[in-house]
Amino acid sequence: MRAQFKNTVSELAAQDDSIVIVLGDISVYMFKDFWEKHPNRFYNMGICENTLVSVTAGLSSQGFNPFVHTICPFLTDRSLEQIKLDMCYNNFAGNIVTCGATFDYAWDGATHHAYTDLASLRMLPNMEVLHLGSKREVDALIRSQYKSPRPTYYRLSDHPHTIETNTEFGKGTVLKNEGAPLTVMTAGPILTNVMEACRDLPVNLVYFHTLKPIDKALIEQFRDTEILVVHDAYGLYEAISEVPALRMRYHGLPDAFCGWYGTVHDIRKRIGLDPASIRAAVQTLLEDRSQAARPR
């Protein structure tokens, strides 16, 4: 997804002088050709996330369309106030692009795990929040949103899905509609596991890449079903909750630091986000519903 980000932005920058890249000493080699082609629009600014965001706001104030990019927790947790005030409150737009989603840097431990970004950025007025799941989504949504008058957050992962989805900003995708009483809703790359888990189960499956604004009209279509949110971060459950009075459950992160290493797959398995565990969770819910419906 990072390579797609670079390719898309490079293509756009060839035609649009307003694009400026601000890096926090990450993805630098990947952007080498951009740097060579546009040296005055490429800044590997340093490991100074607060200033990266403030500078991005300042560039935006003067009519540029900047992309600030570095590792997720350091940009979105450490610099939350810069995003809130310098971008959102000042109404200076710009593009915030992170890598290292959730457990992408599993082996680096909890300092590098990132799961609060979507939820916290969702709460900021003016913000657009994207949990991108595939390379197609990266390409389409950067193209459609990079000149948005609002700050836009793009969360990239090293483990994209390859499933065809609607890439229109603000729109979700119904991947399975069986008229079932249970609907699984998910977002981002974990769709790979959710799809595998639910493929032959009698549930509906709805997917989102845009968490803010969330596609309320689509959610409304499943109001009469029970909704199971399966997500490897915080933010989607809260976004769906914007639609009032839904029957919802969450299957995702524990309220604990995930103090293991290994790979993203290792940690997903440990906390129940591998396909088998997700399937078991859905089946349990289906059995509970079935027992509740049985006459006593």
Added chain:
Amino acid sequence: MNDDICRKIRSEILNISHKSGHGHIPTSFSIVEMLTAVYQTMRHDPKRPDMPERDLFVLSKGHASLGYYCTLAAHGYFSFEDVYGFGAFDSRFGCHPDRTKVPGVEASTGSLGHGIGIAVGMALAAKIAGTTRKVYTLIGDGESNEGSVWEAIMVAVNTKLDNLTVLYDNNQSQGRCLPIMNPAERFRAFGCDVAEMHGHDLSAIKQALARPTDRVRVVVCNTVKGYGCQTLSENVYEWHRRAPKPDELNKLQEELHAGAI
């Protein structure tokens, strides 16, 4: 003449604080000459605050907004009377400046350590665009306890922003917790072109701003909180965030107009 404008600004700061019940008076007083020097130096047009070719100023220490508003008023952006609603529910003039409400304000500030980074971005934008635009920002010594200030300075120096001027209000506000000793030396160590002066010498500050440089310029202004009123300068903690009562207002105005500032 210059003394007159600075005295007028201070006088209105007192009046507006009294009338509104709000305001950080000593810190607003300490930056009057710095602000006046900037607005008497930079390219701007009060009748066209969004003039495309204007220079930019960002008040990073946003809590000195009352001094900022009164300086803008003194230079014709709006009337002093407009500011009399300072801090009121439906006023445009909040206790920290909002760029979407106040003509001439380029960035909304308040949380310390943010404005300087935005100013660095503005100066970088001017470089990329190839314009001669200059960017000025005013930071406080207390604000400079924030690490983001020094991040921003490092980035500005590393990106060779010779169009950026940082005015440093050295009013000794952090003497009781985390003082920054020898700020001029520190900025020099970061690679800036540093001038240090009496922070209430308007002509000296203007000369420093006019001098050509090929580096990030820092003007360290050694100021006095509450400068111009003995009562304020001798009781800065008591007056840090306080509005004068009627008898206090009269006394402060007398001190202000009796003094040779």
